[in-house]
Amino acid sequence: MTPRSFDVVILGAGAAGLFCAGEAGRRGRSVLVVDHARAPGEKIRISGGGRCNFTNIHASPKNFLSENPHFCISALKRFTAADFLSRVEARGIAWHEKTLGQLFCDGSATQIVMMLTDDLAAVGGVLELSTVAEEITRSDAGFFVRLSSGPVTCSSLVIATGGKSIPKIGASGFAYRIAEQFGLRVTETRPGLVPLTFEPHLLERIKPLTGVSTQARVSHGQTAFDEALLFTHRGLSGPAILQVSNFWREGDAIGIDLVPGADMFAELREARQSNGKQEAQTVIGRSMPKVLAQFVTANAGAAGPLAGQGDTGLQHLAAALHRWQVKPSGSEGYRTAEVTLGGIDTDGLDQKTMAAKSVPGLHFIGEALDVTGWLGGYNFQWAWSSGWAAGQAV
Numbered sequence: 001m002t003p004r005s006f007d008v009v010i011l012g013a014g015a016a017g018l019f020c021a022g023e024a025g026r027r028g029r030s031v032l033v034v035d036h037a038r039a040p041g042e043k044i045r046i047s048g049g050g051r052c053n054f055t056n057i058h059a060s061p062k063n064f065l066s067e068n069p070h071f072c073i074s075a076l077k078r079f080t081a082a083d084f085l086s087r088v089e090a091r092g093i094a095w096h097e098k099t100l101g102q103l104f105c106d107g108s109a110t111q112i113v114m115m116l117t118d119d120l121a122a123v124g125g126v127l128e129l130s131t132v133a134e135e136i137t138r139s140d141a142g143f144f145v146r147l148s149s150g151p152v153t154c155s156s157l158v159i160a161t162g163g164k165s166i167p168k169i170g171a172s173g174f175a176y177r178i179a180e181q182f183g184l185r186v187t188e189t190r191p192g193l194v195p196l197t198f199e200p201h202l203l204e205r206i207k208p209l210t211g212v213s214t215q216a217r218v219s220h221g222q223t224a225f226d227e228a229l230l231f232t233h234r235g236l237s238g239p240a241i242l243q244v245s246n247f248w249r250e251g252d253a254i255g256i257d258l259v260p261g262a263d264m265f266a267e268l269r270e271a272r273q274s275n276g277k278q279e280a281q282t283v284i285g286r287s288m289p290k291v292l293a294q295f296v297t298a299n300a301g302a303a304g305p306l307a308g309q310g311d312t313g314l315q316h317l318a319a320a321l322h323r324w325q326v327k328p329s330g331s332e333g334y335r336t337a338e339v340t341l342g343g344i345d346t347d348g349l350d351q352k353t354m355a356a357k358s359v360p361g362l363h364f365i366g367e368a369l370d371v372t373g374w375l376g377g378y379n380f381q382w383a384w385s386s387g388w389a390a391g392q393a394v
Helices: 015-026 042-050 073-078 081-090 110-122 174-181 200-209 239-245 264-274 280-284 290-299 311-322 378-391
Strands: 004-011 031-034 053-056 095-097 102-105 126-128 133-139 142-147 150-159 190-192 213-220 223-231 235-237 254-257 324-326 339-341 362-364
Touching (some): 004 015, 004 142, 015 031, 015 110, 015 378, 053 378, 073 378, 081 110, 110 126, 133 174, 150 174, 213 239, 223 239, 235 239, 264 280, 280 290
Parallel strands (some): 004 150, 031 126, 150 362
Antiparallel strands (some): 053 102, 095 102, 142 150, 213 254, 254 324
């Protein structure tokens, strides 16, 4: 079979791949986008509770983790959150800002997918779904890709197949295998933005709290996040836990302040003085769900009227509230992880074009790289920024 020929072949019809394709097509390049899934943009579709947290207005290099933290600077500065938002508004997609600069669609996340696929169609790009890349080789003329639909050739090949997170939608280590095939290093990979789990004894203790959510400050070393925390039947989740999971390693403890910004020792002493008949859990229950207040009070041995408790007991209770140290046994893994930490070593890539320095014409973008954002739209912004950068170069 005679191979079809394109200027650019992009493997992966997710956020980064589709956006890169539209940018390349605008420059007059013939583009083919290939994905093994039956529909494009699956991770976009399921993100943000179906409304897609498509960027964060505060996105900057400080919100990303990498062995090479300077790599992401160029792309993020050249294509910003404001730049992507202008595309969304030009499309007429209504949006709103939630906490901490997170931008969501007012309606369905499929609006973002349709924006990207319509942009691809407008520039004459081709999208082939339910199609697998079976073999990739390089020649002087470019690349030969054996697809399940037949062979294709191209001068530029972009790998945008993501990481290992959420395997139920088809995520795999495909990008890492291609990188290694062409001599690029892949850093250690692990689940990121993922719930943390507890050992059975601790799980049994917190079982009454399953489903309870509260605002908290969760810390690991010098890094801390003030967001919601959720008790689950397996351990802890919620935005604060997902954020700190990017920094946590097995064997480490995390610190939890259940009443950030308060001075519970002072509040309890004042409450004891003004009305010693009330119980500690009543005072604490004004700052958190009552069932959690009861749990902490009981575990600190501080049940009963405040009048019967001395300063030492109240200090012990305040410490339980402000400085709960807990050691997770693990995480829920790639099954529920929102992203993959680590990936293709960016030292081997050009930060302006996302191209492999040792393999002209081969580009890697999006989650496959060792660039991982915080929770809150940062990883989508990396998809847009890295896809844009490669789209200007392929």
